[in-house]
Amino acid sequence: MIPAAFDYVAPTSVEDAVAALAQHGDEAKIIAGGQSLLPVLRMRLNAPEMVIDLGRIDTLRGVRDDGDAIVIGAMTPHSVVGSDPLVAQHAGLVAAAVEHLADAQVRHRGTFGGALAHADPAGDLGAPARALGAEFAIAGSGGTRTVSADDFFVDLFETAIGEDEILTEVRIPKHTGWGSHYEKFVRVAHQWPIVAVAASVRMEGGTIAEARVGLTNMGSTPLRARQVEDALAGQPATPDGVRAAAELAADGTEPPSDLNGDAGYRRHLARVLTRRAVLAAAGADGA
Amino acid sequence: MTAVQEPAVGADREIGRERRRKEDARLITGRTRWTDNIVLPGMLHLAMVRSPFAHASIVSIDTSEAEEAPNVVAVLTGADLGEAQGACINAWAITEDQVTPPHLPMPSDRVAFAGEIVAVVVARSAAEARDAAELVDVEYDELPAALDLKEAAADTVLAHPDLGTNKSAFWKFDSAEAGTGGDVDEAIAAARTDGVVIEREYRQQRLIPAFMEPRSVVVDPTGEQHTIWSATQVPHILRFAIAATTGVPESKIRVIAPDVGGGFGGKLQQTPEEMIAFAVGRRLGKPVKYTETRSESLLAAHHGRDQWQKLTLSAEKDGTVTGFKVELLADLGAYVAIVGGGVPVLGAFMFNAIYKFPAYQFNCQTVLTNKTWTDAYRGAGRPEATYAVERMMSELAAELGMDPLELREKNWIKHEEFPFTTVAGLEYDTGNYEAATAKAKELFGYDELRAEQARRRESGDPVQLGIGVSTFTEMCGLAPSRVLGQLNYGAGGWEHASVRMLATGKVEVVTGASAHGQGHETAFSQIVADRLGVPFDDVEGLHGDTQIAHKGLDTYGSRSLVVGGEALVKAVDKVIEKARPIAAHLLEASVDDLEFADGRFSVRGTDSGVAITEIATAVFAAHDYPEGVEPSLDSEATYDPVNFNYPHGTHLCAMEVDTETGAVRMRKYACVDDIGTIINPLIVSGQVHGGLVQGIAQALWEEAVYDDAGTLVSGSFVDYLLPTAADTISFDVDHTSSPSITNTLGTKGVGEAGTIASTPAVINAVVDALRHLGVDDVRMPATPSRVYAAIQGASAGGATDGAAMPHFDPAEPGRSSTEGAGA
Numbered sequence A: 001m002i003p004a005a006f007d008y009v010a011p012t013s014v015e016d017a018v019a020a021l022a023q024h025g026d027e028a029k030i031i032a033g034g035q036s037l038l039p040v041l042r043m044r045l046n047a048p049e050m051v052i053d054l055g056r057i058d059t060l061r062g063v064r065d066d067g068d069a070i071v072i073g074a075m076t077p078h079s080v081v082g083s084d085p086l087v088a089q090h091a092g093l094v095a096a097a098v099e100h101l102a103d104a105q106v107r108h109r110g111t112f113g114g115a116l117a118h119a120d121p122a123g124d125l126g127a128p129a130r131a132l133g134a135e136f137a138i139a140g141s142g143g144t145r146t147v148s149a150d151d152f153f154v155d156l157f158e159t160a161i162g163e164d165e166i167l168t169e170v171r172i173p174k175h176t177g178w179g180s181h182y183e184k185f186v187r188v189a190h191q192w193p194i195v196a197v198a199a200s201v202r203m204e205g206g207t208i209a210e211a212r213v214g215l216t217n218m219g220s221t222p223l224r225a226r227q228v229e230d231a232l233a234g235q236p237a238t239p240d241g242v243r244a245a246a247e248l249a250a251d252g253t254e255p256p257s258d259l260n261g262d263a264g265y266r267r268h269l270a271r272v273l274t275r276r277a278v279l280a281a282a283g284a285d286g287a
Numbered sequence B: 001m002t003a004v005q006e007p008a009v010g011a012d013r014e015i016g017r018e019r020r021r022k023e024d025a026r027l028i029t030g031r032t033r034w035t036d037n038i039v040l041p042g043m044l045h046l047a048m049v050r051s052p053f054a055h056a057s058i059v060s061i062d063t064s065e066a067e068e069a070p071n072v073v074a075v076l077t078g079a080d081l082g083e084a085q086g087a088c089i090n091a092w093a094i095t096e097d098q099v100t101p102p103h104l105p106m107p108s109d110r111v112a113f114a115g116e117i118v119a120v121v122v123a124r125s126a127a128e129a130r131d132a133a134e135l136v137d138v139e140y141d142e143l144p145a146a147l148d149l150k151e152a153a154a155d156t157v158l159a160h161p162d163l164g165t166n167k168s169a170f171w172k173f174d175s176a177e178a179g180t181g182g183d184v185d186e187a188i189a190a191a192r193t194d195g196v197v198i199e200r201e202y203r204q205q206r207l208i209p210a211f212m213e214p215r216s217v218v219v220d221p222t223g224e225q226h227t228i229w230s231a232t233q234v235p236h237i238l239r240f241a242i243a244a245t246t247g248v249p250e251s252k253i254r255v256i257a258p259d260v261g262g263g264f265g266g267k268l269q270q271t272p273e274e275m276i277a278f279a280v281g282r283r284l285g286k287p288v289k290y291t292e293t294r295s296e297s298l299l300a301a302h303h304g305r306d307q308w309q310k311l312t313l314s315a316e317k318d319g320t321v322t323g324f325k326v327e328l329l330a331d332l333g334a335y336v337a338i339v340g341g342g343v344p345v346l347g348a349f350m351f352n353a354i355y356k357f358p359a360y361q362f363n364c365q366t367v368l369t370n371k372t373w374t375d376a377y378r379g380a381g382r383p384e385a386t387y388a389v390e391r392m393m394s395e396l397a398a399e400l401g402m403d404p405l406e407l408r409e410k411n412w413i414k415h416e417e418f419p420f421t422t423v424a425g426l427e428y429d430t431g432n433y434e435a436a437t438a439k440a441k442e443l444f445g446y447d448e449l450r451a452e453q454a455r456r457r458e459s460g461d462p463v464q465l466g467i468g469v470s471t472f473t474e475m476c477g478l479a480p481s482r483v484l485g486q487l488n489y490g491a492g493g494w495e496h497a498s499v500r501m502l503a504t505g506k507v508e509v510v511t512g513a514s515a516h517g518q519g520h521e522t523a524f525s526q527i528v529a530d531r532l533g534v535p536f537d538d539v540e541g542l543h544g545d546t547q548i549a550h551k552g553l554d555t556y557g558s559r560s561l562v563v564g565g566e567a568l569v570k571a572v573d574k575v576i577e578k579a580r581p582i583a584a585h586l587l588e589a590s591v592d593d594l595e596f597a598d599g600r601f602s603v604r605g606t607d608s609g610v611a612i613t614e615i616a617t618a619v620f621a622a623h624d625y626p627e628g629v630e631p632s633l634d635s636e637a638t639y640d641p642v643n644f645n646y647p648h649g650t651h652l653c654a655m656e657v658d659t660e661t662g663a664v665r666m667r668k669y670a671c672v673d674d675i676g677t678i679i680n681p682l683i684v685s686g687q688v689h690g691g692l693v694q695g696i697a698q699a700l701w702e703e704a705v706y707d708d709a710g711t712l713v714s715g716s717f718v719d720y721l722l723p724t725a726a727d728t729i730s731f732d733v734d735h736t737s738s739p740s741i742t743n744t745l746g747t748k749g750v751g752e753a754g755t756i757a758s759t760p761a762v763i764n765a766v767v768d769a770l771r772h773l774g775v776d777d778v779r780m781p782a783t784p785s786r787v788y789a790a791i792q793g794a795s796a797g798g799a800t801d802g803a804a805m806p807h808f809d810p811a812e813p814g815r816s817s818t819e820g821a822g823a
């Protein structure tokens, strides 16, 4: 498990990092927490000649309040995101997803931006990001551009980040007062989800006024289940009230088949887990 | 049994004390030396080039580019090493006509499994060796691979074309032929007309031992002896095998197993990697090291289990069992490993378990395939047997509408019937299944959980509850040498121990068992402390180096305490006997007037006495000792067990099954094991807890999966699911005790008990939760997807297929370099 030799730089500003990327082109790889990149290098599935470490760029770290949104720096470790009060208050769905992401060691090294940039459809952060309508700030030699969550995830391990660009921060519209739940289905605790459902709901009395639902590992990218969201609006937060909407969860999805189950089983799981996630987010019994 | 008085039972007795393991402070604070930590002057590093194909001819190997790489010293192939590489041996041809393919550590013409080594790169650093290994260009001509066990048994594709068959050996035991019972086919025929016949087929999936410390070997050929450090369970057997296959005199080989991080059977092998390192070290005259990566470990270290079990059980309508017929197919993988086909044979005597089957037949066909070789994995043959019989007894109970414990009790050997000769011909010395079961039921809350199960069924709760039973026994303490001889095993089953009385009164005990995490140092110190009457801390346990522990048969098969411990007892007793005439001399008394207790000889009826440690000092000085007596207390003993050893226990498991998703969750697990006398309850609990998790993992999580091309899909811990503490619950563990009468201390083996017992308890519980939905089996591992499918279609679920989870994306930009497996 020894990677091939590579050169290494650790720039201290986004500009320098972007410049380094431009200079080395597709021979370079960004390293954030290394939790996904290092296994690839150690198994020699990839051998970049240059590794650019974002770890010394202080501006990429931390969570801040930005009016109607919170902003999470790309290099903020999962453990910090998971215990941040702003995240808990305004983006409870993200906090819920981070709580069961990997194990404590990985959560201390792995980063919010690294996980999203890696774009593993089984990763836990994509579905909350899509559900909450996150916006991604991407820096390149031409400056910074913003991409919506719907456009950010392109395909398996593929995002809108260009070869010479860096994800710098993620802006998440505040969902203050929304109830949230991340329903993650695994066989062992440290596993990536076989399927997971991210749900946030805004309640008015016993009724779901608005809902946001994201799906993990139900296709080549994280998905947003708008058909479910629409069907939930105005429904009572009861098993019967939610069931019909949850039945729509797998519509139009193309989930993978692997050792843990085939696509048909995943579709079934998506429906059951959506019902449970929504009910739990609504704080209802019978979840 | 012995001339020595039993030590006094008192508060300061060591046996039975919850001693923390004396070796742990060192191990957990890193004051240890694993094989990979060993660094020798001028040491070179090896990297292996492994076949990515399951079956292929080697057309050519071009090493030129690798040879030119920085700091590469040599690149060698099987042809280069020739006969110097020796061979990997099979120590147990289970039949005289067993078909055994030759197993070269590094073949030069054909590879027979994905992961087999075809070349070795030697460089000044491990990284440079790895880099250069990527440059070795091997041209293969792919051959059809024998992968599926049943198809391989039909010889549709040959794993080794030259052999003409994949069928390695057929081994049979028949109670009518052996004179130990009736004719099983008659019993089954009779039951078909007016009894019950249960017929099932179960799959024992392939498992990977997954010890924590990857295998590692260092060879130093520069001394008078070749010294080999290896992360092995079997230093003595390894030394023998190297000598026997390379022609290097055994006396010129020293094998050291330093601290070894787990084995579970996975390190009782003589590996190609060890043989290659030995050959390369000798060829270059330099120390070399090879440490495998985790990927290589999963791929090429031997796997375990992998059987199809066809089972027919007959009974009378009242539940009295009348016969059990077992037909096994066992996957050997590409080669017959050191124990190899002997693993299923170790199960042959255990399918009848604790029950009084009047007729029994066991048939096993071992089969060669183009997969990683298989061999012993914790329990070795006995978990498979226990699974089969405990699943079948629960099926019979369900068929008859009986409580599974009542059905078992109706058929098991009653405590007053011991010693009992079974239908498989073994004599069980002691046991009390009633006592263990009564205690387990209470610990578990059996009746309450049954009531809850009924409530959930009645209310149609989406989460159903099931209760699984496993009243297991096993044979351990391998093994009486004569029995091994009758089975055509290549070695004996004795163990050796010696006791050295040091001048300062301290004691060194040397055992031929080779601990790799078991806690021998502690348990053996407790035994010696009691028997010799010396402080626990004054006893030092030495093992795992053929120069120190010159004689031994190592650690596996729950043998260290019941065989090695008995050898130690006998050696200690000899020390005391050797000290007796010297004590008499020093005390100016007659030998007959001496008594030995608490470490002192005293003259009966007086207060005059001398401590054995004082005698040790006196003997060291040797100024004053009786004539004609040897001035030494040091003693040794070789003990050959008179029988196997039969721990047993009742394990009860409650599983919740979410019928909407198929997810299973353990609710409660209680077990009461009878392992006779307990030397150290803390070590025993560690063994039981760890053993349980390993068995539960077979039921729920672990499986080595290959794809249609013979590539190991579950090739990393992302896809080979090992449980962690987060996935298990707190177990309720207790004991009953019917001491063994075949060893002095009354101990029974515990190292494999949990693993053997727990697997069927878990699956029985899962099936029990779903029985009313028409489910009578769920194939292992009981994944949520399989459980859900069983609920839907009431089928047990087929083979695991599909790809691995692709979390580590290879297709990212950057120079790509994928040279086969094992980087």
Ligand SMILES: Cc1cc2nc3c(=O)[nH]c(=O)nc-3n(C[C@H](O)[C@H](O)[C@H](O)COP(=O)(O)OP(=O)(O)OC[C@H]3O[C@@H](n4cnc5c(N)ncnc54)[C@H](O)[C@@H]3O)c2cc1C
Binding pocket: A029, A030, A031, A032, A033, A034, A035, A036, A037, A038, A054, A074, A100, A101, A102, A103, A106, A109, A110, A111, A112, A113, A114, A115, A116, A117, A118, A120, A122, A123, A124, A125, A161, A165, A166, A167, A168, A190, A191, A192, A193, B812
């Ligand atoms: C044992 C284990 C278990 C895990 N389990 C889970 C799990 O259950 N759920 C889950 O969601 N994740 C899981 N992960 C993955 C974890 O979340 C990783 O931390 C994450 O996927 C990658 O984050 P990182 O900071 O380590 O990124 P790195 O590994 O450093 O980088 C990942 C990829 O993203 C690119 N990259 C990183 N940062 C940027 C950036 N700012 N701009 C552009 N490109 C960038 C890199 O070049 C690389 O291609 C697990 C990982 C491990 C090792």
